[in-house]
Amino acid sequence: MKKFKVLAFSFVLVIVLGLGSTGFAETIRWKMASSWPSGTQIQWAADFFAKTVNEMSGGRLVIKSYPAGKLIGALEVFDSVKMGTIDVSHCSPAYQIGKIPAAALFGYIPFGMEAIPYLTWMYEGEGLALYKEMYSKYDFGFAAPCGIIPSEDLAWSNKPIKSMEDFKGLKFRTSGYWGEILTDAGAAVIMLPAGEIYEALQRNVLDAGEFSIPSMDKTLAFHEIAKYLLVPGIHQPSTILDCIVNKKSWAKLPDDLKAVVRGAAQLTTLRMLTNSIHKDISALEFFKEKGINIIYLDPEIQKKLYAKSLALMEKKAAKDPLFAKVWKSQRAFRKGFNGYKKLMTPQYE
């Protein structure tokens, strides 16, 4: 009988400790909110990141991904991570431009770097250290690039844009530094949310507007109400997205889950790039089939706008020491990269 009791007790112990070994791999649940509307390619990246973490952690860290407005507003994600209302955000450093002027240099700037040099500067050059320096006073647990999109469309319009003169008086939907450059070029810049651009172009409230890459613009159906598509996306040659984790949430992770989050962010960056390019190839072909008149902006005009952009960047650098430091690092890197690219790019097609 005593023997039986010992066995029974042991059996209970096996059950309890058996559960304990699952408890050893306890589920941590994170809320992630993004600044992106549901159904867009940028929200695709946020969801891809969450899915990748969930799979690689074997469900030990489960990130639930919320698009803008489902949990909190699009522009509340940064502060919400700081406060701990959410554990992680998916956004772009460029969205912090109001708080931190230098943040734009880590997201996108007019005539900025294309995706691969940008990521090379971030991952292998001085980028990531400067990025961490920028966010250091916010005391986050973790912050890193988590997605990048390639070149945007420059404008959808009902008027052809072929000269500097054509920008004058143009009612143009855009934002940020590019807005300042276009204003300087004589356009009347208007900021409208993505969902209102379609109707504004249709009703001629706007003469022209830009939102994102071809595949996202296809989702917004701009081809239905605009005759002309202007390229290339000199205002946004590539855009880095990032994820930021609350300090306490991060501290609770064991080292392997930290490595999983770090890895998933880089993996999302690669796959968002290739996935966006793949969708953009199809979207451009679709626009051609729909009879959209695609205009490549005269390189001479690009050069004139580049000069305006450089002047604006120097002005920003003069006002903000961190901006100046990052801008200097990027210029030095680009000089080296451009030398490399010139030598290593074939010319046979």
Next chain:
Amino acid sequence: MKKFKVLAFSFVLVIVLGLGSTGFAETIRWKMASSWPSGTQIQWAADFFAKTVNEMSGGRLVIKSYPAGKLIGALEVFDSVKMGTIDVSHCSPAYQIGKIPAAALFGYIPFGMEAIPYLTWMYEGEGLALYKEMYSKYDFGFAAPCGIIPSEDLAWSNKPIKSMEDFKGLKFRTSGYWGEILTDAGAAVIMLPAGEIYEALQRNVLDAGEFSIPSMDKTLAFHEIAKYLLVPGIHQPSTILDCIVNKKSWAKLPDDLKAVVRGAAQLTTLRMLTNSIHKDISALEFFKEKGINIIYLDPEIQKKLYAKSLALMEKKAAKDPLFAKVWKSQRAFRKGFNGYKKLMTPQYE
């Protein structure tokens, strides 16, 4: 006393089952052998992959990375994974060209795609499905791209190469399809291992030779014995490396560790690309400082060699149905990508 025994027994059980919960996370150890010499940038990628898996799995899957010759020979890795002598290999599909002619199309070919279109075709287009079809008869557990290098150097030489005539009679170290193209152009192609190129160039056994990207060529010190560096690497605009896992080894992994391996391979691909570019920028600057005469091959010569390359690819496609299928898929993708690139690439610098 009986009570004490029960407690003692329980204590033992706690210890045993406590270890059991670590046993739940039992360490799986994999041997990985690569085809790369120790100390090279390609071995860097193999080591990076192993390190990434080790960190993200929290030591539950430990991959030990062996360079060529440490465990098995450079060219034995493919068959060794098949047989299970090693669990995983790090190599390039191009190395299987002797067994599988189409394999070259997944590694590198002359005038092949640059890194980003190549990866877009692989990850988002038809590439990965065709790659799996190619390896299907070998019945591996897992196979995927695991690293990519950007454009190689075209040649180190002691004679300037500026015309098609200059290739005639040139004793040239290279291999594979590029060797066939140069032979057709009148060169005397010689295959030598990496470690012998330096001396062969020094002793004029070779007039010219190529091995890899600028940073790897710097490691091999070709700048010490050659006056001229010819670019761009039209013979190898990018090179995909891959990892292949034995079927039984793969079957033993739980789903989360499978996701970790899958993720680490993609992450290695991104980081090898940015890491190589970063090192190559410095290497090219170093060569300039050393007084190396860097010659960019006349685009007209590039076009003539491209025509030879296209003819050779068509010849290979006519002989092998899988080669023909993959070649057709790549040509269709490149047409779409080139249309996209032409529209989306800025011209202002």
